[in-house]
Amino acid sequence: MRILTTLITIILTSTISLKADWKSDYDELLQKYVTKSGVKYHAWHQSKLDRRKINGVVERIGIEDVSKESRDAQLAYYLNAYNAWILHKILETYPTNGPGGGGFFGRTRFFRSKSIHVAGQKTSFHLLENDAIRPEFSEPRVHFALNCASKSCPPLHNRAFTEENLDSTLNQLTKAFINQNPFGIKRENSKTIRISKIFNWYEADFEKKGTVLSYINRFRKTPFPEDTEIQFQDYQWTLNEAK
16 A cells, blocks of 8 residues: 555656646746847757757647646646747748748648647647637737747747736736837827737737727727727738847
């Protein structure tokens, strides 16, 4: 009986250790390679050790069961899963002009092919975002946390999401994209703004409690007038590589 108890303890300890390890490894990699101007893919690609680390991160993400975790823990997990797998896929094909090579058809395959594993399931980036994250959590701020490895995408956060930091980090990233990022919002003149296509593609998410403009104004330091004209920017799919 004592031997059985010891074995169970070892298994449980190993499981907890594996969970902690991938989050710790992922957090360290983000801090090392993610900057305000983008991701240092070249340096990361040159490090065999750190490429093995991100491989290990996505392998462990792929088998983790979060079904009994809290809502915030689950959402943090899925955001980390999406971003970590994106990084892994880019590093696999680096150097590249962008996800899927930067072209339309390659990009479509990149996001829609079932080539990633998350929570024990084989899935795609498209399905992970649109069948799991968006409908299950109904949280528009995820659009400023998910990173598609492209210049127009909200910048990749340089820390792993956790249950404890999720809400404050989502607020931080949303405010930064809406107030400080020209790929988020550009003022054309006193009456017109040009905003990210994200607000167009996912309009229904932002309009659940009003209009796109009213959602933007919730996070603006200086809100736009209600009669402000909205235009959409062209989306730049080129790689978000650090300068």
